[in-house]
Amino acid sequence: MATGWLGWSPELAWRIPLPELFLAMDARIEWAQMTNPFGAGKKALAAGKPSPATVADKLRQALTGRVSK
Template structure:
């Protein structure tokens, strides 16, 4: 949570340490939604959302590529 608060949200470390986890998550979700809604290239509507199967398929492909590109000892 510290990484999200200081990195994504840009909060100073003292504020990140004193903020409850729930508030950090809520602030991060709001910032993420703001970035989606204000993206000038689209992507903010429901029509652009990928369904769970498509996301899972993309993740599996990424993991396969990563596993195949690892150095073998």
């Protein structure tokens, strides 16, 4: 996620703490939603697709082994 989706160098990806990685992922999702030229945010929810925040929460749970509240 850090080197591909966020575009960080491998050295930075290995040194960054997980909470900071999760904050960067959340910021990237928010940025993608704000800059979406098609504005399909609410339409995607109505179509039954999971929101990016839900996907990020599931990824966070898989990486940490903890359920977020």
